[in-house]
Amino acid sequence: MRPLFDNAVSWTLRFLVVIVASLALVATACGNDDSDSGDSAPAAPLATGTAESMPDSDGAMDDEEVEIRVAYFNSGGQTEVDFREEQAAAFEAMHPNVTVDMEPISDWMTTVAPQIASGTLADVIWGSTDDGYGQMVARNAFTSIQPYIDSEGYDLSLWPESMLSHFSNPEGDLLVLPYANLSFNFLYYNKNLFDEAGLDYPDASWSIDDLIDAARALSVPDEQWGFGFAWDDLFLTWMRMYGCEFSNDATYPTDYTYNDPTCVEAVEDLDELSREGVINWELGAQWGGLAPGDDTGEGAFSGGHVAMLLSGTWEAPTIAANSGGAFEFDAVPAPLAPGGTIQGAASGFGVSSDSDHPEWAWEYVKHISGPEGQEAEARLGLGQSPIATILDRVYCVSDAPPANKCEVAKSGAANTKWEPLADAWGPGFWDVMVSAAQGGFIAGSPPDWQALLDEAVETSRQAAPLS
């Protein structure tokens, strides 16, 4: 049998050649070609395709086989996966030459960040103010959809203006078509616990002081808590409720302002309630929070241990299921001090700057984020549409609890603030302010909150300037 190679040296050389060739192959595969560049301008906008095919830029029928990828954050489990697949199937039926690949992602930024780095983002990508939207914008993950909107005259009048401006770049070009607005202002309350305490149910006229008084009255040490957060970071919503503004501009801030008197008053009250064991959350665990039952938020409320819970609309079905009808519950809008707002999260879909088929990606964005897509999603209970008419037509007529959900949702929509869009916001606000405040809540004795926030603001300004 003839040897594969003549000698070991020659084989070694060939081996090295194979290694180098493999390296080159991988380097080529990992590299971006010019068409993937995040700086590339969107292709010329096309007219809206209405049925079965799409006109190309010359108005001719475009039957080219196209495959588009759609990446979305899956918060709705299998229900949402099925729904998104149905949306894709409907789109493929309308456009037989298009194949839609859905990519549900459960850990959004961890998955998307390397894709941004490698230029391999899906054609259609999800964006949420509460999950790295500002970082994605800063890294040119989205391409502007404004040229398509202008070209088609796409009607955006149904959307709240403030939401559209929040999803636009500083030049005013829309990057993402929003389909959901979740406000964290649902104050769920356990009617049975209120009845037992002989207290009136909360209503929309409640002030924050009313909420605090009722929470104290409903608390029983180590057994029952008057008030709770669905998750710990809702202390930021609590601060907003007092009128606290974290920055000098809601969308593109240039300075941190989270040390103003309303912010200080908010954290002082919260700290006091926490140390009294009135509020049920992780940061108050050592002051008597959480036990019995270590379920933060919804679990504690559903277990009948918490009289009032701050969360969003999506919590209601879970509460109904987990409480098993052990008590009656409803929700009212969380009380706001003058100038107070509600922290919220808005989501939408946009066209990625890596897309090879931005025209089709835009078509798909309209398909799922437009009014029809929103209505379908709202009927399924997955999303809370930002369009008032859809709220009225679907959400407000639904029998699902809580009975007051329409009133609460509309109040939230009118008062919601989203996370500002600044690349420095993460290190400046989350790493400094949130970290410092958390440290204050668990400190052995109540800190001087004014001094703590003043120092934090100075740190934010020096280390992570916004301008």
Added chain:
Amino acid sequence: MNGEQVRRRLLSRRRTRSRSKRLSASRPSGKLARRESRWFYFFIAPWIIGFVFFGLWPVVASFGLAFSDYDLSSGWPDFIGFDNFAKMTDPVQGPILGKAIRNTLYIALLVIPMQLVFGLALALLLSQRVRGMAVFRTAFYLPTVVTGVASLVVWIWILGSDGLLNQGLEFLGIEGPVWLRDPATVKLGIVIVMVWGGTGGMMLIFLAGLQSLPTELLDAAAVDGAGAARRFWHVKLPLLTPQLFFNLVIGIAGGLGVFTETYVISTDPGSGAPANESLTLIMYIYRQLLQNFQAGYASAVAWVFTATVALLTAVQFWTSRRWVHYEYEN
């Protein structure tokens, strides 16, 4: 050198020479050798390629990135000298990194000694001649082979306020904390989980060491009147120092590199919740890389961490000459 020593050395040399001759005789030569080497390279190539791409190259690249300003998702690395290292002490990163280091040390300083002590104790118990010992050995080693995330989910339930541990404590009249939710106890909860998961591996190493102990030494000690405790402290333990040393090196690297446990047990994975009390050094690096996209800075922290672990390992090797006893040395 006395006559006996000379004889031993000569015998030793003769044995070495004859062994070399045997090896040389059994080694293929010429075409056969070349063919063997080709096949050797052929079969090892996938591993080498994988190592170069996914092991060596990232390590080399991260060293370069440590001196660069590089946003993971855009641009090209800009050389900035030691700025990333200086950033570790700035007013923003300094306090958080300091907390991550303190948390990591707290966990490691509790976990490593406990794993060593429990591992050795279990190995001593499992080296006894008892009917059904294989079942016990399997049971105690099982936590090591169970997938980390799966066992952590179980531990989240065990360490819950109404979980198994607190129910046991309640039986003793002690009101247990909410281990993994309370800022005051979350690290202790992680320690419990890590000790449970890591002790089996150490136990196995100790058990292997115990089973290879020369019985003549133990018998000699017994004949000389040494009791069980004295035989353990003066015979078994010194002879187990190679295993102890190995477990210590591995334990320190693993203890300082804790990540999975802290990631999974949090209600908000990767956040270090509650209040950064479960934030460890590796999670801090993860946060900088995949949440803040600061690949350059994350690489710098990773290299400082690597250098620290390497230094600790070097110190252990250096000190091991004083306390690790290899049987063949005598």
